[in-house]
Amino acid sequence: VFLGTFPMSINVKEVSRNDKIITLEMSPIRGGLAIRDAITYSFTPFGFPDNKINNIHTQKIGKNLHISFPIEEAKDRILQILAINQIGAIATPYHWSNYNSLKTVLEVNPKLDIMHTEGGIFFQIEMDQYAPGKAKLKLSNDNVFKSYPVTQIQPTVFLSDMLSPKILNDIKYVDVSLTNGDLSRETRFNFIPGLAEPKMKTVILSRDKNCSIQTLSSTVYSPTAFWIEKVDKHAPVKNGYHLSPVYQLQPFDRVLKDEFLVGLRYNHRYSGHTKMGIYYYNEKSEDWEYVQTKNNPERNILTASLDQLHAITIIQDLISPKILKTFPANNGYYKGSDITKIIIDVEDKISGIEAKEKSFSVKLDGKKLFCAYHPIKKQISYVFDRGLSAGEHQLNIIVIDKVGNKTKKFISFTCE
Incomplete structure (x- = not known):
């Protein structure tokens, strides 16, 4: 099977049902070639994979394909149908529901994840529960916005195409739009990215402006989007005095060419305190590790150099060895x-x-x-x-x- 050999999408409709069997008809609406087979998976209303559906019977009718399967396997489930055309190309996943959701797009809560690969960035939208509808991604600043399509890859998950990091230049807002018929809802996410490029210096600030990244001319191999997330749930600080929020520097899994600078602002009530430092969370040792830190007491800012994107915070160490x-x-x-x-x-x-x-x-x-x-x-x-x-x-x-x-x-x- 060759994934994505040709763009292809399908439509699905129910053609018959009795106490034991459901029959669905798949027809190509883009790509035009006949459908020769289909693979079907079931998902729970909360988006968890359940089972692969066993087809009792399949029948080709022209370019269309009928599949029949036990009704019990689809009870209260959302089915993901992957149609395969006659040359082996897989269609865009189609989601058919045998579940009467009580939720609408007005009631589900979307979550936004950004993935940065060598080729570009992907935006993933994940809802906490299934609700019928479509999603759209919007990037904007104070003057203009641009919409980007997203594909439903699972009942509760939508994924954008791979986008160039350069589209994030001067972006201030990321909005997710969920629609179904007359129902519509938009959610704005706190995401202020910055674009770092070779031979350039860039400063990225957290939304509260208390954490900063300064990339240097040698920090990245290629154009890279950076952003900072303030973390609510984080690894516990077991020792020392924890003096600031925790910030996750993103994209955390991006390989960098060289060092960059980080800054953390501390509250003015800690002015005059000594032995404060920037610490990053080491996933291997599962502990917070000190980074050589400089203190600017006039501006209440600690600065340090890092070569990887970690979770960082301020800890004060007043305990002797x-x-x-x-x-x-x-x-x-x-x-x-x-x-x-x-x-x-x-x-x-x-x-x-x-x-x-x-x-x-x-x-x-x-x-x-x-x-x-x-x-x-x-x-x-x-x-x-x-x-x-x-x-x-x-x-x-x-x-x-x-x-x-x-x-x-x-x-x-x-x-x-």
């Missing part, structure tokens, strides 16, 4: 030959500890040791060439997290 365990331990007594290394286990659950020399200081009997840090094990270590001499020894340990919180610890131990 913890030194969990050391070897040698405090007041320990050892053979000098047994002390071949120093191991310090540390923890910082908010901003974290950077794997750089400035993040820790370890001195043995006043002499600085150049230690290694393992970020996965969260362990500072130093290996001796030989064991320690007999007598009392002192370790002075300082650990500093990414926002400057500091912990000190003094360890005294004896070697024989």
Whole structure:
């Protein structure tokens, strides 16, 4: 079967029904070629796929096709019919309802999703429940608007054609129009896109103007639409003080060529606060991770650089790192030959500890040791060439997290 070999659409009507069987007739209305087969799927009134319908009988009548199937399989269901013409092209999906919906286009709630691919962007409209009707997409600013057709690909889902990102230039509003006969409803979505192009800088603002993206001349490979969504439901901030809403930078799955800048404005009542930072949500670790942040206290704005589009927010970290365990331990007594290394286990659950020399200081009997840090094990270590001499020894340990919180610890131990 070759999908989309030729444009083709069909009409469907019920021709007979008894207590056990329904028969439908399919006829081509665009494309003109005879229909040789059809595949039918059932969906629930809430748009969930149910079953593939088993045809009891099919019959070709001229260019048309009759299909008969058990009435029980279609009870309270919406059927999606995929007709196949004589050269194998599949028609635009047709949706036939064996369900008397109590909902109209005035009562269902549409949701808008935007998908950005290498070729262009798609708009998807999804209703929370089936209602008979048609949908249309409108993009506009304060002066003009343009409508774009959408295709019903499932009973509750409509999809636009692939569109160039450049159509979003200077767009302020996205409206979805639902109609059925004399009934009509329009829903406006909070979507303020910006267009980034190679060798150009672009600034994109959230609707509340408290979050911004600034693309650089090397950020994208090709024209790319950016937008910012304020998130109501987000991953919990388990540690630290959460000081701003969460914003999802979109399109989150778009691969970028290079870095871009983000800015988050904080409330003026936090002016003078320290150790605030921009954090992004890491899907792999399922935690919020600190990004090196600059604070402009005069404008109440934090800025940072990112190379991927994440969910971001502001968190304040006022908690010092913890030194969990050391070897040698405090007041320990050892053979000098047994002390071949120093191991310090540390923890910082908010901003974290950077794997750089400035993040820790370890001195043995006043002499600085150049230690290694393992970020996965969260362990500072130093290996001796030989064991320690007999007598009392002192370790002075300082650990500093990414926002400057500091912990000190003094360890005294004896070697024989």
